[in-house]
Amino acid sequence: MVKKNGEFLKKLLATFRVEADEHLKAMSSSLLELEKAPAGARRAELVETIFREAHSLKGAARAVNFTDIESVCQSLESVFAGMKSGAEASGQLFDLLHQALDALGGLLSSESADAGKPALATLIRRLDGAMKGPPPAEPVVSAPAEPLPAARSPVSETVRISVAKLDAAMRQAEELLAARLAAGERAREVREFGAALATRKNERAETQTGLRALERSLRRSGKGNGGDGASGERRLLGRLIEQTEAGSLFVKRLEDRLSGLARSAEGDHRALTAMVDNLLHGVKEMQLLPLASLLEALPRMVRELTRDRGKQAELSVRGGEIEIDRRILEELKDPLIHLIRNCVDHGIETPAVRNQKGKPPHGTISIAISQKDGGKIEVAVADDGGGIDVGKVKAAAAKLGALSAEEAQQLDEREALALVFRSGVSTSPIITDLSGRGLGLAIVREKIERLGGAVTLETRVDAGTTFRIVLPLTLATFRGVLVRAGEGLFVVPASGVERVARAAAGDIQTVENRETIPLDGQAVSLVRLGDVLELPRKDEPGDTVLAVVLGSSLARIAFQVDEVLGEQEVLVKTLGPQLARVRNIAGASVLGTGQVVPVLNVPDLMKSATKFAATPRAPAAAEKLTEARRRAVLVVEDSITSRSLLKNILESAGYGVTTAVDGIDAYTALKTATFDLVVSDVEMPRMDGFDLAAKIRADRNLAELPIVLVTALESREHRERGIEVGANAYIVKSSFDQSNLLEVVRRLIS
Numbered sequence: 001m002v003k004k005n006g007e008f009l010k011k012l013l014a015t016f017r018v019e020a021d022e023h024l025k026a027m028s029s030s031l032l033e034l035e036k037a038p039a040g041a042r043r044a045e046l047v048e049t050i051f052r053e054a055h056s057l058k059g060a061a062r063a064v065n066f067t068d069i070e071s072v073c074q075s076l077e078s079v080f081a082g083m084k085s086g087a088e089a090s091g092q093l094f095d096l097l098h099q100a101l102d103a104l105g106g107l108l109s110s111e112s113a114d115a116g117k118p119a120l121a122t123l124i125r126r127l128d129g130a131m132k133g134p135p136p137a138e139p140v141v142s143a144p145a146e147p148l149p150a151a152r153s154p155v156s157e158t159v160r161i162s163v164a165k166l167d168a169a170m171r172q173a174e175e176l177l178a179a180r181l182a183a184g185e186r187a188r189e190v191r192e193f194g195a196a197l198a199t200r201k202n203e204r205a206e207t208q209t210g211l212r213a214l215e216r217s218l219r220r221s222g223k224g225n226g227g228d229g230a231s232g233e234r235r236l237l238g239r240l241i242e243q244t245e246a247g248s249l250f251v252k253r254l255e256d257r258l259s260g261l262a263r264s265a266e267g268d269h270r271a272l273t274a275m276v277d278n279l280l281h282g283v284k285e286m287q288l289l290p291l292a293s294l295l296e297a298l299p300r301m302v303r304e305l306t307r308d309r310g311k312q313a314e315l316s317v318r319g320g321e322i323e324i325d326r327r328i329l330e331e332l333k334d335p336l337i338h339l340i341r342n343c344v345d346h347g348i349e350t351p352a353v354r355n356q357k358g359k360p361p362h363g364t365i366s367i368a369i370s371q372k373d374g375g376k377i378e379v380a381v382a383d384d385g386g387g388i389d390v391g392k393v394k395a396a397a398a399k400l401g402a403l404s405a406e407e408a409q410q411l412d413e414r415e416a417l418a419l420v421f422r423s424g425v426s427t428s429p430i431i432t433d434l435s436g437r438g439l440g441l442a443i444v445r446e447k448i449e450r451l452g453g454a455v456t457l458e459t460r461v462d463a464g465t466t467f468r469i470v471l472p473l474t475l476a477t478f479r480g481v482l483v484r485a486g487e488g489l490f491v492v493p494a495s496g497v498e499r500v501a502r503a504a505a506g507d508i509q510t511v512e513n514r515e516t517i518p519l520d521g522q523a524v525s526l527v528r529l530g531d532v533l534e535l536p537r538k539d540e541p542g543d544t545v546l547a548v549v550l551g552s553s554l555a556r557i558a559f560q561v562d563e564v565l566g567e568q569e570v571l572v573k574t575l576g577p578q579l580a581r582v583r584n585i586a587g588a589s590v591l592g593t594g595q596v597v598p599v600l601n602v603p604d605l606m607k608s609a610t611k612f613a614a615t616p617r618a619p620a621a622a623e624k625l626t627e628a629r630r631r632a633v634l635v636v637e638d639s640i641t642s643r644s645l646l647k648n649i650l651e652s653a654g655y656g657v658t659t660a661v662d663g664i665d666a667y668t669a670l671k672t673a674t675f676d677l678v679v680s681d682v683e684m685p686r687m688d689g690f691d692l693a694a695k696i697r698a699d700r701n702l703a704e705l706p707i708v709l710v711t712a713l714e715s716r717e718h719r720e721r722g723i724e725v726g727a728n729a730y731i732v733k734s735s736f737d738q739s740n741l742l743e744v745v746r747r748l749i750s
Contacts, residue, residue, distance in 0.1 A: 100127060173276075284474050287474070359384070490597060
């Protein structure tokens, strides 16, 4: 562990030195320009630039515990803060500032922490007094005093390049894949032409043989020795034979030439393939970053979240050294944060509850990364908490209107757990700033699927929950299956294809109003790909059905196609901002023939096929959402300013609003009128929000009324009190947002 920490610190310091060198260069060039710049906007801009660079360097130095650099930067900030306020800079001050930058450069190149301490203290003292008057003309020795080449310049080993340039290089390298595919297509066309020419050559040989036989036949019959007519026929036949033989010689030369071209085309294709593959591999390697760079901030986040929730848990990470495409890494950040929050809020129990279950008070959250076959990785996020209550998931989904109560009861455990990934489904007893809106896992699935990955869920009551995310290592290229549906060609990502299957037309059965085919002893739903994509149908009855079976985490569906043309490497291109989100389409690709074909989105296809094949039903929540009656909200707030603000927000959203000044006033209003929801402050005279919520829950006629508490009290104890008294949502005013409130209200009374 000590060795590992030492290696990490070494890498961190190397990164800091590169970053600090950039800050110093920016400060030095700007300082030189500032010294010459006249008063005006440009001068103010330069002062602001140097101020920000000094501030950034100070923060970076603090992160690696370079206190001397941090102290100098702090003093530089003070100088430039004074210049921002209008203080004049003399020539002596500029000299001092350049000396300070030299001192920072010396500190960066030094291995000794104690070198040049006296000179550094003098420098800091002069900087701190610079805005109070002319700086004294003391000699300043750049720290440290020892030889500067003590440490090798980090720039000699690493080069920092902008992400935009790196992405541009990646795109250009990817474009070469199209050239490689085109070269392969040309080589194939030359081969096919050569084969066709060989066939034609054989046909000419047969024709030539027939003509020779005809000539011999004429001679034997004596027609060749007759009059002028017979002589003319013989001459005509002779010329025809001569032309045929000359044509055969030309075809032979053409065949030889074409054979050479075919060999050259094959050789060029192999060479181009090797170069393109090596270049793509190299550029992909440039894009790879270790997952540890994303995971470093998560242990602290777990510590803060668990303390805020009155829980105890630690995060363990394995496999952080595995490298993955930087673009995937950036997109993976939000899903991981959502899953960690889910583990803390829904998974890990409080120490008291864990003691009752015979568990240690400290919970464990783990992230395990492992490499899988086919250029993929698996990220497993697990906790040893209470697990997921399947019954609560079914109830939440039924309440949301995602399915009826009867349908929910018919779901098995696997199907029920899949509901947690639906937007709006949450088992949390209260909506807070951390959870309860049912959006986190929906966002996780959406982002993972957009990256070409999949997420699955495993849970055991009182034993914990594990989320498994499978992702590709890179986004550049992938294998795709080229299929034809009707007149159109489409690419299906091979990662989503379980198999290609044929079934006899007579094996198609109808089960629960859906067509199915038998596959491995199971009935698998069958839909036409053209129907799902809403293409014109051209029925071509046949004895067999060809289908591409797509598998997701919890289901598989067979998509009937007209032809499977093969598998090949595919470079997917986005459709641009104008078509950023087209249903069932992930992008487009260019074949070697130059034809542009759509790349299908497997998760979208699965959803579309399910909706297409499902028997229509009236959603339980649809009628509620279309009720003509205007929703009535009671706002309880003793502050007239806050009361007016909440009233305005809710009325602007179309709700009817009644106000009350405290809990007693609100309870009286509830007894005299009908309301759909209560939005209440907590700290109020006579009766506070907690007591009001408890009184509402104790009233048989009001017990089901949704309650939202909006308060400045943000401690864990107050949140727990909100749950105890039966509040449905707890919104902290410090993080109050208008859209946040409206979304909570809509969820509770829709």
